Structures are given as C-alpha cells and as structure tokens.
Amino acid sequence: MKKLFFVAVLSFGSLTAFAQGEDVALETTQTAIAQDDFSEIETSDLPEAVSRAVSTDYPSGSISKAYVNKQEQYKLEVTLEDGTTGTLYADKDGNWIEL
Numbered sequence: 001m002k003k004l005f006f007v008a009v010l011s012f013g014s015l016t017a018f019a020q021g022e023d024v025a026l027e028t029t030q031t032a033i034a035q036d037d038f039s040e041i042e043t044s045d046l047p048e049a050v051s052r053a054v055s056t057d058y059p060s061g062s063i064s065k066a067y068v069n070k071q072e073q074y075k076l077e078v079t080l081e082d083g084t085t086g087t088l089y090a091d092k093d094g095n096w097i098e099l
Helices: 002-020 048-057
Strands: 039-041 061-068 073-080 085-091
Touching: 048 061, 048 073, 048 085
Parallel strands: none
Antiparallel strands: 039 061, 061 073, 073 085
C-alpha cells in the first residue's frame, strides 16, 4: 500500500512538472507622446516671480532657456555651477509645478 501511494505521488509530481512547460515572457512596449506646447521665450521676458523662485531655491543656478505655454506655465532649463542641468516647471507666480 505504501509503494502504491509513493508511486502515485511521484506520478502526480512528474505530471505537474511537465504541465508547467516553459515560461513565456511577454514584452510590452508603451509609447508616450508628450504634447509639448511650450514656446521658447527670452529669459529676460520671464516674470519676476519666476526668476526670483529660481534664484531663491537654486542660488548657484542660471536659466539657460525658458519656454511658456497658453496656461502661463513656464518650462525652465536650469544649469547649476557644477555643470548639472535640469528642467523645472513653474506657474506665473513662481510656484513650482509638476507636469
């Protein structure tokens, strides 16, 4: 009886091993299309509040390029004195926003 039980367990175990087969990895590719409706402006045309926010929060930074959209949101390319660059977004009142 023990042998019969043991054979049944081994048979069941081997069947489940074959039933698993190969793992199939599915690759999905997502493409995001950014609608960048910003227009480039001169850095001298930035509102005082936006310029002040950059100089207050990033004292070693300088604005290399500036852009504005229809909602008066500003996209700023800022370069720090160590060479690090980044993009910041602000509203017309100098408040930082995330887009």
